[in-house]
Amino acid sequence: MNSNETLVPAQELALKNGARYPNESEEYRKARNALLAEEIELRRHIERVAQQRRALPLGGTVTGPYKFEGENGPADFADLFGDKQTLIIYSYMFGPQRQRPCPMCTSLLSSWDGEAKDVGQRAALAVVARSPIDRLIAFKKERGWQGLNLYTDLTGDYSRDYVSADDEDDTAINVFTRRDGTIRHFWSAEMGGATADPGQDPRGAPDPMPLWTILDMTPEGRGSDWYPKLDYRT
Template structure:
């Protein structure tokens, strides 16, 4: 019996949990009824997310990484195995900032700006590295412009990491990609998981996204009446507010 199955048998029905929420000033009975229905679905969604996380953690060992890729880091050359530091788990994000780009992808930049603030906490559990194909000097210059303090950047311009783990064409556009690697006690590095939801798995009328969505901005906007909208995306910079 799996962990997910055992937990599901001991949980209270979401509908029961949803019937004792707080009340807010001047809400109508119709609002509360609809909100309770939604709350039950939110509880079920949380449970589904946890079931998926359990299933992810139970994956069999992934493929052995046969090449100890060499990157250009902010302090000099570094290998993939060296990026783990003291951790046994390494998370990598492929930043859409290749040598053909004058400026990086705004969506990637929005994501990484949020992660920069979380990085001191994330690094307590795992190693995390941002990988771009542009020269390291170009990556670092934008890091300084953006005011990032905690993100570690490396350039993969001299190896095939992006092609091997982000399905990038070396002469074409960049792809965003999350990958997770593990390092065993004997030093063996394996690929554990990659975000594989993209354009081919997107539902009609929706941008490609993972589940859960890794973009904090969309998580916040999904809680608002206007939602994500269909005609707005993050930008690298905005006009100064009037006055």
């Protein structure tokens, strides 16, 4: 969407909506069209934010000699890019002190696994954790993941620089870019506890978890005391 384009007011677009469903009331249709106008405004705002994100100046140069081990052996930071110019790294809360990985991280990654090959057409996607690679691979097999590329942060240096300076086993999403042989930080998810609104869990916008996007379309919503599990058999 070009910022110079004149947009039709959202309320006007909503009135062009011809959707009607069996036995709906006028009260429902009026409320639904009002909601549709807000949804149109939300779509426009999401696009404005995406444009602003894409227009960010390049971040700091990546200088650390970060060392990883992947499913195919040792790797340095540049190796994680493969043949792409953009690298997305999800830091997975599965450090060696955990008996099992974080259920929320696992839920997100399970949804990303199905999109990984599509994402990989435009950017490299890597999942980095602090546990040994054989432990990560074992859980990958247990979960049935096929598309995700898992790596161990061998020294912890990457995680300390881009996830937690205090060496906490925390989650993060970071995006890096490689131009003319130089790797730079581009963007990271910075919404957390300090930026959370009252009564809401810390989360990004748009939320990277499809689970919440789906549940937000339901009358029950995402709730305030339900979270995904690693296993529903018990």
